Amino acid sequence: MRSLGEHAFEQRKATIIAVLDSLGDLEVEDAGKAGSRRHLGFRAEAPGSGLSTEALFRYEEWFRRDGAGAWALAKYQYDYVDLGRGARLAYHRHAIGPLSDVIHAHCEAPDRPPAADHFRAYELDLLEAHEEFVRLYAAEEPIDCRGLRPLAVE
Amino acid sequence: MLDLTKPFYSPAEVAELAGVHPSTILNYIHAGRLYAVRLSERTYRIPRRAVLKLLAPESVRPPRIVEFPEADVELETGDHEQPTPRAVRA
Numbered sequence: 001m002r003s004l005g006e007h008a009f010e011q012r013k014a015t016i017i018a019v020l021d022s023l024g025d026l027e028v029e030d031a032g033k034a035g036s037r038r039h040l041g042f043r044a045e046a047p048g049s050g051l052s053t054e055a056l057f058r059y060e061e062w063f064r065r066d067g068a069g070a071w072a073l074a075k076y077q078y079d080y081v082d083l084g085r086g087a088r089l090a091y092h093r094h095a096i097g098p099l100s101d102v103i104h105a106h107c108e109a110p111d112r113p114p115a116a117d118h119f120r121a122y123e124l125d126l127l128e129a130h131e132e133f134v135r136l137y138a139a140e141e142p143i144d145c146r147g148l149r150p151l152a153v154e
Numbered sequence: 155m156l157d158l159t160k161p162f163y164s165p166a167e168v169a170e171l172a173g174v175h176p177s178t179i180l181n182y183i184h185a186g187r188l189y190a191v192r193l194s195e196r197t198y199r200i201p202r203r204a205v206l207k208l209l210a211p212e213s214v215r216p217p218r219i220v221e222f223p224e225a226d227v228e229l230e231t232g233d234h235e236q237p238t239p240r241a242v243r244a
Contacts, residue, residue: 017217022189022204026217032227039227047161047202049214054161062229074229138162138191138199 001125003070009063016042016126020057023134024048038063038071046137055137056081059126075101078126080133080143086110087143089136091121091129096153104153107145116150158206162199165190172209182208 004012013030020026024046032038044057058079063071075094082088090106096118105121108114136143158171165183169176182188183198188208190198206214 017219019189021217022207023201024203025215028217028219029222030219031222031225033221033223035224035226037227037229039225049203049206051159051161051202062227064229134191135193138201139193 001073003066003068003072005070009071013040016059016130019127019130020044023057024053024055036065037074054082054084056083057130057133059130061126076126078124078129078133079106080129080136082137082143085142089133089143089145091124093123099153102151102153104151105148107143107148109143109145112145115145115148116152118151118153119145119148120151121148158202161202162191163202163205165198165200168200168205168208171205 013028017026017028020042021044024044025048027043029039029041031040040061040063042057042059045053046055046057047053056079058077058081060077062074062076064074066072075092077090077092077094079088079090086108087110088106088108091104092106093101093103096102096104102118103121103123105119106117107119135141163171165179166176168188169179172179179188179200180198183190183200188200189204190200192198203214
């Protein structure tokens, strides 16, 4: 994702809010706008509006200002939790131990012990991850970890 | 007061609730007026909350948005893993 100026950042935030707010009860946190590092967090509990929560969509992003004053994405965590099945699928980009900036996935399914703590993944945007997650939820499909390759992280 | 108990609805179901033709609901979706998850070329699933926002917007609590512009944000910490919530049985 290219760096975002203030207006583009707020537009993207508004788009994400509109999408998640149509899915479930939404909480948003935006911290650090006045400084050089910023955290954006979204938590949507679906279906919301008085019904028992079936799924959680937790998205967090951390940004740092670049030389032009725009916001550059430094790391992210995009998590989908299927509460009904006790399963989780997540796409992350952050440091793991001494390794910086590791793009990876997490996958937990109750009927299969995790083959690894981390799986290989490619970089993706929040809305790309969300599209995959929400399709699983809407189609009532279980999270399937079998197609993922373990990532060895020393 | 709408009594919606399912997490998702089809365009036909929403059309019946709204008292309009299903094509109207599809038009709303394509115009971005109604959020829907597209499962295939012809299959949409509309979240309950989106249905409520369309038919009874006064009943929907707006998102809670908090801002801390002066907060000092840490970037250097690594994993922010949170434990997976245990399954919730209805």
